[in-house]
């Protein structure tokens with residue numbers, strides 16, 4: 451299939467071609483015709499699937515046929531959970547819409563509101579916004595929705611996780627009842643279905659996709675058992691000895707992220723922290739520097755890292771394991787994207803045994819343990835075991851409208867490939883050695899690729 455068969459007009463096809471896209475990704479092949487038809491869409495698709503173009507391209511097409519937005523009015527509203535994602539989506543709107551005459555703008559919190567109010571005075575055909583700031587602007591009459599035709603909720607699951615549910619409901623109340631609704635979410639949990647019920651019109655098109663290039667993607671995962679106090683030093687050693695040039699490090703806390711970035715700087719490793727307490731300017735700069743290679747290590751909290759489009763990241767490090775095991779899968783999804791190989795390393799101390807065990811059970815796999823010479827832990831990390839009750843791997847399933855009463859469905863399989871085959875250049879780190887584990891084989895299969903919790907049965 452080619453883009454030309456999807457019903458997009460020449461100026462949009464030209465922009466797509468200029469981006470070098472040849473074939474529509476599955477989410478694009480499904481979403482573009484549906485949106486052009488004016489249907490509501492509910493899609494289980496995460497970052498990396500090409501979902502942004504999936505909704506942006508047909509929105510541009512549809513809007514290009516109508517009258518432009520009047521002052522302070524908006525014709526398509528795209529809500530995103532984070533500022534970074536808003537900036538990225540806004541950038542995509544500009545890129546794909548560069549040959550058509552539509553206006554767009556981006557608004558998010560953490561920066562001055564006045565310039566945003568000024569920009570909105572002219573009206574925007576497409577507005578990309580985070581919920582809190584949008585409400586502030588709406589409350590001050592800086593943005594109005596009389597002309598609104600299309601609403602997009604991007605990464606709806608994250609918006610709920612981040613507590614935006616009330617803001618979203620308040621925003622929806624302000625919108626015209628007749629409109630087209632597009633909802634994109636990595637998962638279709640009960641909460642998402644509840645939210646969707648109040649937003650989506652009857653008879654939406656529903657589908658689920660797996661991330662692009664998953665078959666070509668290889669992520670090597672291993673853990674390094676180490677005492678808590680030694681983690682920063684181990685990380686320094688791994689970076690230096692293996693010459694890791696672009697590392698995304700995950701921390702649980704903002705304070706921890708700052709502290710680690712400062713520590714690495716004292717060791718002459720260029721590092722920056724990115725989290726919710728950083729000003730927007732600092733976050734944007736850190737990300738740009740990281741992408742450009744001026745910053746070698748980006749230390750991020752989960753929320754700050756969510757949705758960042760950093761392609762082909764070679765190295766992800768979990769400095770601490772996440773409390774929610776699904777976050778592990780999201781985190782390692784940052785690496786080995788778009789057909790590249792990647793390595794995901796977790797520094798695990800004895801007190802994180804429970805988190806480790808939860809993760810291993812979620813992904814149905816015991817993670818290989820490699821010790822770093824000189825940093826063998828004093829506090830032993832117990833051997834883990836998979837629960838005997840082996841849960842079946844959920845198949846990517848279409849989110850089904852008949853199951854709105856809460857049945858979980860439509861989970862997209864995640865884009866992580868087995869650790870079984872070793873990709874070139876991601877071998878054992880210098881100074882790290884494999885140690886036979888008491889808890890089972892070094893690699894217990896290759897099911898990480900589709901690792902998701904089993905669907906709840908009711």
Ligand code: AMP
Nearest residue numbers: 471473474475497498499500501502503
């Ligand atoms: P997204 O899932 O929207 O965050 O997109 C992930 C990445 O895929 C972005 O860097 C896009 O530029 C890229 N992309 C989107 N659609 C295509 C396509 N059809 N062919 C190649 N790359 C694409």
